[in-house]
Amino acid sequence: MTTVYVPRDSAARSVGADEVAAAFAEADPSLTIVRNGSRGMLWLEPLVEISSSEGRIGYGSVTPADVPGILAGTAESIGVVDEHPWLASQQRVTFARMGRTDPLSVDDYLANGGMAGLRRARTMTRAEVVAEVTESGLRGRGGAGFPAGIKWKTVMDCPDGLKFVCCNADEGDSGTYADRMVLEGDPFMLIEGMAIAAYAVGATEGYIYIRSEYPDGIATMREAIKRAEPWLDGFNLETRVGAGAYICGEETSMLESLEGKRGMVRAKPPIPAFEGLFGKPTVINNVLTLATVPTILAGGADAYQSLGVERSRGTQVFQLGGNVARGGIVETAFGITLGELVEGYGGGTRTGRPVRAVQVGGPLGAYVPTSQFDLPMDYEAFAKANAMVGHGGIVVFDESVDMAAQARFAFEFCAAESCGKCTPCRVGAVRGVEVIDRIRTGVDRDENLAVLEDLCELMTDGSLCAMGGLTPMPVRSAINHFSEDFEARQP
Amino acid sequence: MSEPPTSEPDRPRRKRREAAAPSPASLVDPAIAAPVRAAVAACREQRGNLIPILHEIQRTLGHVPEDAVPVLAEELNLSRAEVHGVITFYHDFKPSPVLGPKVQVCRAEACQAVGAEELFAAAPGLCGTVEQVFCLGNCALGPSVAIDGRVYGRMTASRLREVLA
Ligand SMILES: Cc1cc2nc3c(=O)[nH]c(=O)nc-3n(C[C@H](O)[C@H](O)[C@H](O)COP(=O)(O)O)c2cc1C
Ligand code: SF4
Ligand code: FES
Numbered sequence: 001m002t003t004v005y006v007p008r009d010s011a012a013r014s015v016g017a018d019e020v021a022a023a024f025a026e027a028d029p030s031l032t033i034v035r036n037g038s039r040g041m042l043w044l045e046p047l048v049e050i051s052s053s054e055g056r057i058g059y060g061s062v063t064p065a066d067v068p069g070i071l072a073g074t075a076e077s078i079g080v081v082d083e084h085p086w087l088a089s090q091q092r093v094t095f096a097r098m099g100r101t102d103p104l105s106v107d108d109y110l111a112n113g114g115m116a117g118l119r120r121a122r123t124m125t126r127a128e129v130v131a132e133v134t135e136s137g138l139r140g141r142g143g144a145g146f147p148a149g150i151k152w153k154t155v156m157d158c159p160d161g162l163k164f165v166c167c168n169a170d171e172g173d174s175g176t177y178a179d180r181m182v183l184e185g186d187p188f189m190l191i192e193g194m195a196i197a198a199y200a201v202g203a204t205e206g207y208i209y210i211r212s213e214y215p216d217g218i219a220t221m222r223e224a225i226k227r228a229e230p231w232l233d234g235f236n237l238e239t240r241v242g243a244g245a246y247i248c249g250e251e252t253s254m255l256e257s258l259e260g261k262r263g264m265v266r267a268k269p270p271i272p273a274f275e276g277l278f279g280k281p282t283v284i285n286n287v288l289t290l291a292t293v294p295t296i297l298a299g300g301a302d303a304y305q306s307l308g309v310e311r312s313r314g315t316q317v318f319q320l321g322g323n324v325a326r327g328g329i330v331e332t333a334f335g336i337t338l339g340e341l342v343e344g345y346g347g348g349t350r351t352g353r354p355v356r357a358v359q360v361g362g363p364l365g366a367y368v369p370t371s372q373f374d375l376p377m378d379y380e381a382f383a384k385a386n387a388m389v390g391h392g393g394i395v396v397f398d399e400s401v402d403m404a405a406q407a408r409f410a411f412e413f414c415a416a417e418s419c420g421k422c423t424p425c426r427v428g429a430v431r432g433v434e435v436i437d438r439i440r441t442g443v444d445r446d447e448n449l450a451v452l453e454d455l456c457e458l459m460t461d462g463s464l465c466a467m468g469g470l471t472p473m474p475v476r477s478a479i480n481h482f483s484e485d486f487e488a489r490q491p
Numbered sequence: 492m493s494e495p496p497t498s499e500p501d502r503p504r505r506k507r508r509e510a511a512a513p514s515p516a517s518l519v520d521p522a523i524a525a526p527v528r529a530a531v532a533a534c535r536e537q538r539g540n541l542i543p544i545l546h547e548i549q550r551t552l553g554h555v556p557e558d559a560v561p562v563l564a565e566e567l568n569l570s571r572a573e574v575h576g577v578i579t580f581y582h583d584f585k586p587s588p589v590l591g592p593k594v595q596v597c598r599a600e601a602c603q604a605v606g607a608e609e610l611f612a613a614a615p616g617l618c619g620t621v622e623q624v625f626c627l628g629n630c631a632l633g634p635s636v637a638i639d640g641r642v643y644g645r646m647t648a649s650r651l652r653e654v655l656a
Pocket of ligand 3: 598
């Protein structure tokens with residue numbers, strides 16, 4: 001009997017996966033159709049797979065019109081998907097199951113390594129679990145790269161009582177979508193990771209704060225939590241939906257929002273590990289951080305730690321987006337170069353024109369020129385180059401990009417999404433837009449570039465959080481690497 | 492110690508006024524007050540439940556009307572200013588209903604790299620009200636547009652016209 005896999009991931013659906021699944025069902029009602037997660041080879045979506053004795057055979061960019069040919073065996077395939085070089089050359093650790101399974105099938109999950117981490121954790125003491133996470137070298141994947149084990153230890157060491165584990169699934173950074181793929185494509189993995197965290201720190205309640213732009217992720221996560229109930233051992237897990245505010249991805253703003261308030265950033269200290277949600281000790285981790293924990297517990301800290309370079313251990317789930325020929329998920333050990341990701345896996349631009357700039361790490365990350373393509377993906381190496389790895393999003397631009405416009409947008413975005421608590425950010429962002437407009441129209445260019453630099457310095461030093469504090473990063477990188485774009489425009 | 496005598500005559504009068512004046516919440520049209528109270532009831536068990544309640548109101552009424560404020564303030568024992576402050580902080584809660592489908596065009600960087608600004612500029616001509624959104628998590632297949640929450644990738648002006656037809 002033939003099984004047909006048509007992804008249910010919203011990226012696949014965005015280019016017609018539902019219509020393709022319907023066409024298969026209509027063409028042959030005896031087919032078993034599985035709506036799997038996406039493999040992350042997004043440029044080939046809808047990527048249909050057909051079971052065979054050699055493995056699952058893939059067909060890329062399928063439309064309903066292709067269905068008869070695929071069933072008759074006359075359509076051109078990309079071969080066995082697991083052997084496709086783009087995929088086979090990666091080191092899929094966190095995303096090991098992604099796309100292989102039906103995301104909501106408990107049986108699939110258990111048959112593919114699920115629950116091994118939580119089972120092992122429960123045979124260990126809480127301190128042993130935390131030590132394992134610390135030794136793995138796992139750092140927060142939400143942007144700041146703070147060691148996960150150290151955060152957990154702080155919460156574990158707080159006196160017992162009400163404690164929380166909060167998963168940050170706000171994923172507001174442009175160019176990032178790996179969190180969304182976990183929510184939609186392997187939700188039990190996140191639940192398992194949160195259950196391990198709860199066990200380790202002694203938390204009884206957990207929240208997954210998901211942005212409202214991800215309705216499919218919310219629905220899948222809610223259903224998965226229902227099905228996972230028996231594993232949770234009294235840990236009370238709920239989803240909460242954001243309301244269209246980027247700043248709510250900042251952890252203290254997220255806590256305010258979870259408490260039912262305006263998402264105003266809190267001053268630190270106290271850090272959330274001591275006084276977090278409703279003033280109680282709280283672990284806050286990104287989706288990918290928590291989703292990686294089951295693998296670490298199942299395979300041991302050493303296995304994870306053996307991957308990567310320097311202080312960036314393990315793998316990162318890189319996300320290629322923007323003007324890129326082969327966009328999608330590349331999970332591989334830290335240390336791969338930016339160029340290998342963009343030119344190698346990404347295959348350059350979608351338009352076929354030369355790459356001019358890539359923005360790494362979301363809207364607050366730097367624009368990197370091709371001359372720096374030999375930079376290794378490593379938190380510290382990027383920081384040294386005045387850039388950041390962040391959540392691993394890589395957005396490609398071709399030569400038609402106007403970098404002054406991109407710098408202007410960085411300020412525009414900050415002005416739109418600032419929580420308004422501090423002046424450097426709230427006022428600085430608006431001023432930034434005005435100053436760049438003057439530069440672009442040729443009004444006192446040099447003076448205004450100096451004003452812009454002062455403004456960047458003020459925002460960097462004087463902002464309460466990284467929204468205002470890092471907005472200068474894309475701006476300065478644009479000026480430093482692409483100064484020619486800041487010449488006056490011809491009227 | 493007893494109260495200063497000067498305040499004595501005042502007290503009964505103030506009390507009477509309080510009893511007579513209807514609460515701001517009780518003046519709200521039941522067509523709004525009822526669903527608002529139902530939303531509160533539906534989220535009663537949740538901690539810090541104002542955001543889930545507002546989502547529920549937005550879902551049932553298509554917006555969060557100004558008149559919801561006194562009802563929520565009364566139900567949740569908050570000041571009206573606090574409730575108002577929360578509603579206006581979040582882009583998802585709309586002051587008035589939007590007619591027709593909710594069209595959100597992504598204007599964030601990954602979509603800009605493949606022509607989102609041009610699409611955003613062209614969209615109002617195709618479908619009336621258009622919202623900007625910063626990233627829909629579909630950054631490898633942009634430009635992305637969400638229509639009533641459903642994401643469409645590799646969008647062009649002509650495809651948008653087709654989808655909305
Ligand atoms: C403006 C701003 C937006 C942020 N957005 C997110 C986000 O969407 N998701 C996320 O996990 N972290 C985000 N962060 C980082 C969080 O504040 C926090 O560091 C993170 O959730 C901690 O988890 P981690 O240690 O596992 O990375 C943001 C930070 C700032 C300043
Ligand atoms: S830097 Fe901006 S977003 Fe952060 S606290 Fe200040 S005003 Fe709010
Ligand atoms: S930037 Fe448009 S979908 Fe992410």
